[in-house]
Amino acid sequence: STGEKTIITRRTTSPSSPKLALARSLARSNHIDTSQLKLVRLVSSQSMADPQAEARGPPEPRAETLVELVRVNGSAAEATLSSAELAWRTTGAGRDSGGRRKLELESDVLGFQVEGRSLKLATFTRGDVTGAGRPPSPVGCGGGAEDRKRGEVAVEMESEEAAERWGHAIRDRFASLGRPKRLFFIVNPYGGKRGGRKIFQTEVLPLIDAAHIHYTMQETNYRLHAQEIAGSLDLKKYDGIVCVSGDGILVEVVNGLLQRDDWDKAIKVPLGIIPAGTGNGMVQGLLHSAGEPFSMSNAVFAIIRGHRRALDVTSVVQGKTRFFSVMMLTWGLVADIDIESEKFRWMGSARIDFYSLLRAVNLRRYNGRILFVPAPGYEGFGDPVEQTISCPSTDDADLEWRSLKGPFVNVWISNIAFASEGVMIAPQAQFADGYLDAAIIKDC
Numbered sequence: 397s398t399g400e401k402t403i404i405t406r407r408t409t410s411p412s413s414p415k416l417a418l419a420r421s422l423a424r425s426n427h428i429d430t431s432q433l434k435l436v437r438l439v440s441s442q443s444m445a446d447p448q449a450e451a452r453g454p455p456e457p458r459a460e461t462l463v464e465l466v467r468v469n470g471s472a473a474e475a476t477l478s479s480a481e482l483a484w485r486t487t488g489a490g491r492d493s494g495g496r497r498k499l500e501l502e503s504d505v506l507g508f509q510v511e512g513r514s515l516k517l518a519t520f521t522r523g524d525v526t527g528a529g530r531p532p533s534p535v536g537c538g539g540g541a542e543d544r545k546r547g548e549v550a551v552e553m554e555s556e557e558a559a560e561r562w563g564h565a566i567r568d569r570f571a572s573l574g575r576p577k578r579l580f581f582i583v584n585p586y587g588g589k590r591g592g593r594k595i596f597q598t599e600v601l602p603l604i605d606a607a608h609i610h611y612t613m614q615e616t617n618y619r620l621h622a623q624e625i626a627g628s629l630d631l632k633k634y635d636g637i638v639c640v641s642g643d644g645i646l647v648e649v650v651n652g653l654l655q656r657d658d659w660d661k662a663i664k665v666p667l668g669i670i671p672a673g674t675g676n677g678m679v680q681g682l683l684h685s686a687g688e689p690f691s692m693s694n695a696v697f698a699i700i701r702g703h704r705r706a707l708d709v710t711s712v713v714q715g716k717t718r719f720f721s722v723m724m725l726t727w728g729l730v731a732d733i734d735i736e737s738e739k740f741r742w743m744g745s746a747r748i749d750f751y752s753l754l755r756a757v758n759l760r761r762y763n764g765r766i767l768f769v770p771a772p773g774y775e776g777f778g779d780p781v782e783q784t785i786s787c788p789s790t791d792d793a794d795l796e797w798r799s800l801k802g803p804f805v806n807v808w809i810s811n812i813a814f815a816s817e818g819v820m821i822a823p824q825a826q827f828a829d830g831y832l833d834a835a836i837i838k839d840c
């Protein structure tokens with residue numbers, strides 16, 4: 397087994413998403429005619445919610461700082477609003493008098509509204525920062541892996557004009573952060589333990605409403621429905637498509653977008669994912685890379701904050717069929733587990749563990765050959781390939797091909813680090829580095 401970086405460009409003998417019919421029929425047949433499998437190639441980049449943007453920090457403040465005498469949650473205070481933060485120091489007598497408090501607009505605020513002289517902020521903070529009715533924490537406290545909690549901060553201004561002015565400034569700040577205003581949700585009521593609908597209602601909607609994001613929601617009614625939806629959606633109406641599902645629906649959406657006539661524009665639409673499936677590797681990978689714990693609310697908040705990152709797309713050509721993969725390609729053990737455990741879907745994610753055990757005690761071996769172009773530093777893997785390999789759909793004619801001969805127990809090729817919440821299959825994989833990472837088991 398290796399976790400090294402390798403470009404796999406030709407004849408990886410596995411189909412991509414385990415959800416695709418082709419993949420199912422091939423892996424079920426237990427022997428794969430590798431000559432049918434032609435090409436895996438990186439073609440494009442795709443955007444996703446990007447929790448890592450937090451690590452990079454908000455863009456440089458640029459607007460002027462506004463200063464007002466206000467009341468914050470009822471207490472007299474002097475407040476300042478810069479493009480980065482809303483801060484205040486209470487001025488009256490009282491226990492907290494003189495203490496400075498602040499909200500980072502990028503990372504602590506879900507949304508806001510102006511009502512007359514009042515500016516009401518829906519907060520989503522770690523620790524006890526500024527929850528309604530609770531004393532806010534001093535500057536610099538909080539953080540860590542604690543779950544965020546919702547709260548409200550009401551800032552009463554001296555005039556309606558002042559409240560409007562502050563509202564405009566915050567709106568400008570959110571716009572500069574690329575926060576979405578209109579989202580299209582695709583909810584899979586069937587994925588995972590069939591909890592997608594409930595997750596959308598109870599975990600997603602309250603935060604989306606607090607952020608004042610307009611949304612349209614459509615449930616999937618059958619396999620490949622999400623692909624159809626993405627294939628025909630009027631993308632001009634939305635700032636992004638969010639899947640409330642497992643990874644399978646995300647893959648369907650990418651395939652739907654790339655099958656459109658306007659695919660080159662369509663693929664730039666930001667995609668998001670809320671974990672509601674058996675396998676939630678994409679959400680885990682995104683949150684992990686940003687140092688955020690895996691949680692529903694962190695996934696939703698990353699989308700509200702407009703965090704994005706590029707993602708490589710792998711183009712897979714298999715016979716006359718072409719499809720696209722953003723997560724992983726599997727052949728052998730893992731493909732078998734994924735596909736054959738389908739009948740135990742009622743178990744939720746335990747079905748994978750359960751079926752892994754069944755398959756592991758009765759290992760199969762697959763004959764075939766993997767031809768690949770190694771990434772820099774990995775040229776020593778495999779054997780040189782003498783003849784020139786013709787790849788009609790790639791322009792990389794002079795690549796140095798290498799080969800690995802089977803039989804194999806498992807071939808696992810990843811675009812991202814995680815295959816699911818608990819399975820970090822390719823620790824070095826990056827979302828958009830142009831490489832696929834291979835973990836190959838020949839025998840065990």
Ligand SMILES: Nc1ncnc2c1ncn2[C@@H]1O[C@H](COP(=O)(O)OP(=O)(O)OP(=O)(O)O)[C@@H](O)[C@H]1O
Nearest residue numbers: 587588616617618619620641642644645673674675
């Ligand atoms: N209403 C539906 N009825 C049956 N299948 C559906 C429905 N909606 C979507 N599907 C299919 O459900 C499959 C699983 O979707 P999803 O990835 O959301 O969940 P999952 O539990 O993580 O599944 P997976 O086993 O693929 O990891 C997809 O192949 C999708 O096409």
